Amino acid sequence: MNMLQRLNRIGILVTMLLLLGGCGIPATPIDMIKPPASVSSLQRDNISQELMKLLPDQAKLIVPMQGEQGQDISFGDMDGDGINEAVVVYEENRASGKALKAALFKQQDNTWRIVSEIKGFGYGLEYAGFPDINHDGRLELALGWSLGAAGNGLDIYELKNEQLELVKKKEYHGKLDLE
Numbered sequence: 001m002n003m004l005q006r007l008n009r010i011g012i013l014v015t016m017l018l019l020l021g022g023c024g025i026p027a028t029p030i031d032m033i034k035p036p037a038s039v040s041s042l043q044r045d046n047i048s049q050e051l052m053k054l055l056p057d058q059a060k061l062i063v064p065m066q067g068e069q070g071q072d073i074s075f076g077d078m079d080g081d082g083i084n085e086a087v088v089v090y091e092e093n094r095a096s097g098k099a100l101k102a103a104l105f106k107q108q109d110n111t112w113r114i115v116s117e118i119k120g121f122g123y124g125l126e127y128a129g130f131p132d133i134n135h136d137g138r139l140e141l142a143l144g145w146s147l148g149a150a151g152n153g154l155d156i157y158e159l160k161n162e163q164l165e166l167v168k169k170k171e172y173h174g175k176l177d178l179e
Contacts, residue, residue: 048073050112051088051105059090062100062125065146066176076130076139078159083107085115085159087141089125100125102143104164116164118157122147127154131178133168140167144176152176 051073052059061072075084086105091098100120105112120143127144133156134140141157141164154176156168 047086047112051086051103054105054112054114055088055090055103056092059092062089062091064089064125064128064144066127066144074128074130076141078104078130078139078141079106079162080138085130086112087128087130089120089128089143100145102128102141102164104141104159106162115162116159118155118164118166121145122153126152127176127178129178133178142176142178144172147171 048061052061063072064074072088074087076087077083078085084107086107087102088105089100089102092101100122102118102120103114104116106115122145124146125144126146127142129142130139131142132139133142138158141159143155143157145153145155147153151171151173154168154170154172155166157164158167159165
């Protein structure tokens with residue numbers, strides 16, 4: 001009887017060691033299948049890495065609440081040259097606190113550079129995009145800032161002499177519709 005109890009204890013110990021040792025139920029093949037990365041998502045990741053190198057150290061990209069999920073870069077041709085500019089909104093940690101900023105990038109000879117930078121306001125980003133607000137055939141930059149209980153603020157910028165120039169500022173509530 002003593003030997004049977006001993007074997008029983010050893011069996012329990014081995015079972016517990018296997019369970020606690022990380023041996024578990026292996027993943028099923030369906031759990032291991034992931035969709036292939038698209039060419040556009042790989043290009044976007046490469047561009048994102050290039051743009052991050054041009055931002056201050058420890059800058060954190062902000063993804064807009066409205067728009068395509070997970071899109072931290074918005075593209076649009078503001079100057080009409082046929083090549084899209086890119087805008088990213090980021091949070092910069094400074095000694096005086098956190099600051100929201102937006103940087104407009106232009107690509108020339110396969111190299112990105114910051115052409116204009118503006119200060120943001122509020123607590124976060126609701127929208128970032130390039131609609132043609134005034135229907136003149138040229139895209140403007142629209143940035144919707146989250147202001148908390150006060151609602152949201154919309155800033156509209158035009159590109160003049162490679163600088164973003166604020167042309168309109170307004171408050172809005174709810175979902176932004178610029179179409």
